Amino acid sequence: MSELASGFDLHAAVGEPVILSPGERALVPTGFCLSMPGELEAQIRPRSGTAYKNGITALNSPGTIDADYRGEVKVLLINHGSESFRIKRGDRMAQMVFQYVPDIRLEEVEDLTETARGAGGFGHTGRS
Numbered sequence: 457m458s459e460l461a462s463g464f465d466l467h468a469a470v471g472e473p474v475i476l477s478p479g480e481r482a483l484v485p486t487g488f489c490l491s492m493p494g495e496l497e498a499q500i501r502p503r504s505g506t507a508y509k510n511g512i513t514a515l516n517s518p519g520t521i522d523a524d525y526r527g528e529v530k531v532l533l534i535n536h537g538s539e540s541f542r543i544k545r546g547d548r549m550a551q552m553v554f555q556y557v558p559d560i561r562l563e564e565v566e567d568l569t570e571t572a573r574g575a576g577g578f579g580h581t582g583r584s
């Protein structure tokens with residue numbers, strides 16, 4: 457809704473309102489399909505306002521819209537809040553952000569380059 461927003465708001469294209477009970481999920485249609493250049497993807501992300509106020513988020517966040525997908529874009533919402541949430545036609549329920557995807561070709565190798573971190577992870581740094 458603002459000039460420099462990175463996300464395009466996604467509106468629910470539902471006939472009847474969708475009621476999400478606490479813990480429930482639903483695949484909500486947006487009413488559009490799209491095509492884009494092959495070096496792009498689109499990500500479906502939650503809106504922080506509805507996440508904060510109502511506990512509504514995208515279960516598979518960030519959802520991935522592949523550049524070769526031609527079906528309807530849908531949003532997989534889940535209610536992590538404690539009250540039922542109602543989504544009616546036209547409600548903004550998530551946002552879509554476009555990203556460049558590098559052209560990566562994976563190769564199988566015998567050895568990896570060495571680093572100071574090595575295989576350390578999952579809270580490995582900062583320990584004395």
Ligand SMILES: O=c1ccn([C@H]2C[C@H](O)[C@@H](COP(=O)(O)OP(=O)(O)OP(=O)(O)O)O2)c(=O)[nH]1
Pocket residue numbers: 500516519520521522523525528529530531532
């Ligand atoms: O939030 C989402 C996620 C995905 N999709 C559509 C577009 C995407 O290109 C396709 C496949 O999504 P994904 O790769 O996440 O699902 P999958 O379970 O791996 O299915 P597939 O085997 O079809 O790739 O479904 C949506 O409309 N909304």
Ligand SMILES: [Mg+2]
Pocket residue numbers: none
């Ligand atoms: Mg897939």
